[in-house]
Amino acid sequence: QQQVKQSPQSLIVQKGGISIINCAYENTAFDYFPWYQQFPGKGPALLIAIRPDVSEKKEGRFTISFNKSAKQFSLHIMDSQPGDSATYFCAASYPFGNQFYFGTGTSLTVIP
Amino acid sequence: NAGVTQTPKFRVLKTGQSMTLLCAQDMNHEYMYWYRQDPGMGLRLIHYSVGEGTTAKGEVPDGYNVSRLKKQNFLLGLESAAPSQTSVYFCASSYSSDNEQFFGPGTRLTVL
Numbered sequence: 476q477q478q479v480k481q482s483p484q485s486l487i488v489q490k491g492g493i494s495i496i497n498c499a500y501e502n503t504a505f506d507y508f509p510w511y512q513q514f515p516g517k518g519p520a521l522l523i524a525i526r527p528d529v530s531e532k533k534e535g536r537f538t539i540s541f542n543k544s545a546k547q548f549s550l551h552i553m554d555s556q557p558g559d560s561a562t563y564f565c566a567a568s569y570p571f572g573n574q575f576y577f578g579t580g581t582s583l584t585v586i587p
Numbered sequence: 588n589a590g591v592t593q594t595p596k597f598r599v600l601k602t603g604q605s606m607t608l609l610c611a612q613d614m615n616h617e618y619m620y621w622y623r624q625d626p627g628m629g630l631r632l633i634h635y636s637v638g639e640g641t642t643a644k645g646e647v648p649d650g651y652n653v654s655r656l657k658k659q660n661f662l663l664g665l666e667s668a669a670p671s672q673t674s675v676y677f678c679a680s681s682y683s684s685d686n687e688q689f690f691g692p693g694t695r696l697t698v699l
Binding site: 481484506507509511516517518519520521524564568569570571572573574575577578579580 | 591618620627628629630632635637643645677679683684685686687688689690691692693
């Protein structure tokens, strides 16, 4: 059973537009929600992460919005650039749970 | 500080051959993980370790074995490779289960 559900599978956005990727989870014990960015031929790298004590976290053009009651969190990329073209994974984990649960990934293409 | 390194980067095997993938980290992390990445399926956890001398099964452990004899190394073994094991393999490490995972650059394995 997929613990974290991610959508959409792929996304095409014009340069300067807003990219939005959504994730939903069921386990209310999750307390760490990271987003990873992966470029072709590379390993995933942490982009931004949030814990459930805040509803939003912003780092530059990247923002996580977190809705605890709906058990959803999303990644917003403002002013999307061609260099943002990559695969994005959401994930969730909980203390003493021993592992992350990853979404299936979103392939983002930003058109110049 | 090299982070997480993986050896080899590429490998081609024939069905039935065996091989070992090596992962090394220099961050003194307790937790280490092996994932496989296949198109449209995201990152799937094969095995993980929560400390030296310990290993545990993940989501897709069949056909793989692991060992963690030293804290800094996590080995993934394929005893009798099958074409279904053609994939990109990533190793990761983390300080704890709900903190950032650091990924290696990946190993691209093809089984003919």
